[in-house]
Amino acid sequence: MQYIPFGKTRKEVSRLGFGTMRLPTANNEKGESVIKRDEAIKMIRHAIDHGVNYVDTAYGYHQGESEVVTGLALKDGYRERVMLTTKLPQWLVKEAPDMDRLLDEQLKKLDVDFLDFYLLHALDLAAFRRLKSLGYQEFLKRAQTDGRIRHTGFSFHDGKDAFIEIIDDYPWDMAQIQFNYLDDEAQATLEGLQYAGKRGVPVVVMEPLRGGALANPPPEVKHLIDGNKRGYSPVEWAFRYCGQYSEVATILSGMSSMEQVEDNLRVFEHTSPGNLDLQDQAFVKTLKDAYLKRLKVACTACGYCQPCPEGVRIPDIFEIYNEAYMLDRQESLEQRYGIVVKAEADASHCVACGQCEAICPQQLPIIGLIRDIHGEATTHAG
Numbered sequence: 001m002q003y004i005p006f007g008k009t010r011k012e013v014s015r016l017g018f019g020t021m022r023l024p025t026a027n028n029e030k031g032e033s034v035i036k037r038d039e040a041i042k043m044i045r046h047a048i049d050h051g052v053n054y055v056d057t058a059y060g061y062h063q064g065e066s067e068v069v070t071g072l073a074l075k076d077g078y079r080e081r082v083m084l085t086t087k088l089p090q091w092l093v094k095e096a097p098d099m100d101r102l103l104d105e106q107l108k109k110l111d112v113d114f115l116d117f118y119l120l121h122a123l124d125l126a127a128f129r130r131l132k133s134l135g136y137q138e139f140l141k142r143a144q145t146d147g148r149i150r151h152t153g154f155s156f157h158d159g160k161d162a163f164i165e166i167i168d169d170y171p172w173d174m175a176q177i178q179f180n181y182l183d184d185e186a187q188a189t190l191e192g193l194q195y196a197g198k199r200g201v202p203v204v205v206m207e208p209l210r211g212g213a214l215a216n217p218p219p220e221v222k223h224l225i226d227g228n229k230r231g232y233s234p235v236e237w238a239f240r241y242c243g244q245y246s247e248v249a250t251i252l253s254g255m256s257s258m259e260q261v262e263d264n265l266r267v268f269e270h271t272s273p274g275n276l277d278l279q280d281q282a283f284v285k286t287l288k289d290a291y292l293k294r295l296k297v298a299c300t301a302c303g304y305c306q307p308c309p310e311g312v313r314i315p316d317i318f319e320i321y322n323e324a325y326m327l328d329r330q331e332s333l334e335q336r337y338g339i340v341v342k343a344e345a346d347a348s349h350c351v352a353c354g355q356c357e358a359i360c361p362q363q364l365p366i367i368g369l370i371r372d373i374h375g376e377a378t379t380h381a382g
């Protein structure tokens with residue numbers, strides 16, 4: 001296992017962190033998906049026995065069961081061997097006292113006295129500003145002073161400018177971002193990652209395999225990987241890509257089987273900063289380009305077409321469509337498009353006024369494109 005200094009903790013953190021959002025599950029007698037507890041506990045402990053010293057959970061993972069199972073896995077002396085992180089479900093915070101109440105509930109569920117890190121979960125700019133108005137800074141300071149948490153941070157899903165605003169607002173001990181070789185220009189971006197590094201804020205990476213998609217590449221990407229002399233697997237390329245950056249502290253993997261734990265432990269023998277030479281870095285870029293070639297619509301998500309007078313979320317529709325083809329997951333199109341339909345922001349509301357086409361910098365024939373996508377994404381719908 002590779003380790004790296006972890007900011008203000010004065011500790012070294014393992015480069016592989018255990019994310020407990022995708023533990024193995026089975027259906028119970030009521031047909032509900034529940035964690036296979038024995039197997040999950042074995043996997044977490046096996047990872048710790050082989051050098052992992054960072055475990056990430058959250059209030060909402062596995063419908064609230066992840067914190068409980070993580071707490072059980074950390075019994076029998078395992079708690080002392082790891083840095084433990086959970087997150088404030090900010091969407092449940094309606095008024096300031098909710099923050100203390102939720103933290104206390106989480107400590108109980110995990111059955112621990114303190115957390116090494118407590119993160120504000122899934123911040124975008126709007127959520128962040130709301131928490132700021134409710135006094136998140138005072139809350140975090142209070143929780144540190146009374147010993148319930150040791151370090152602070154936030155996890156993030158928005159764009160680079162929002163990331164910088166949040167980073168600059170508080171002396172964070174870490175930031176958790178979605179980062180992988182497809183997303184170096186999305187979300188916080190590589191630039192945001194490096195900005196955090198310059199501010200002395202270590203970054204924890206989530207979704208290094210794009211939620212598993214990079215482990216199962218489409219044929220042309222797989223062909224490139226099979227032909228590379230290094231002989232790395234798709235997973236190894238993706239982890240090595242994240243690992244090459246010294247700003248990255250630990251890389252979370254949401255492992256869902258013991259085989260994945262074993263495989264990742266093996267890969268993380270080789271993920272120190274600088275582990276990819278220039279040729280390797282160029283190769284990863286060719287992988288990214290091969291994915292991008294699968295994009296169907298040249299939308300850059302600039303947002304000029306928004307707001308649509310009829311509320312059609314045009315960039316979201318294109319993103320869902322592009323992702324389905326880029327990741328070779330066409331079967332997910334209907335389900336993800338359904339979210340836009342539910343929000344009454346789908347293409348059926350288009351009245352062909354043409355306002356969007358007149359302003360689109362890419363000159364996309366938006367009206368026809370979204371009509372066709374709607375047809376494809378709702379083929380099987382009632």
Ligand SMILES: NC(=O)c1ccc[n+]([C@@H]2O[C@H](COP(=O)([O-])OP(=O)(O)OC[C@H]3O[C@@H](n4cnc5c(N)ncnc54)[C@H](OP(=O)(O)O)[C@@H]3O)[C@@H](O)[C@H]2O)c1
Pocket residue numbers: 018019020021022056057121122155156157176205206207208209210211212213215235252253254255256259260261263264
């Ligand atoms: N704070 C937030 O907003 C937030 C959001 C997302 C994630 N997270 C945290 O970050 C963690 C990591 O994100 P993630 O779970 O999305 O990570 P990820 O590594 O991008 O995806 C995990 C998935 O990758 C696949 N996988 C992992 N190792 C593999 C291997 N060796 N071979 C083949 N497939 C492999 C598995 O997919 P299959 O099960 O399909 O095989 C697994 O479920 C989460 O578990 C969670 O703790 C936080």
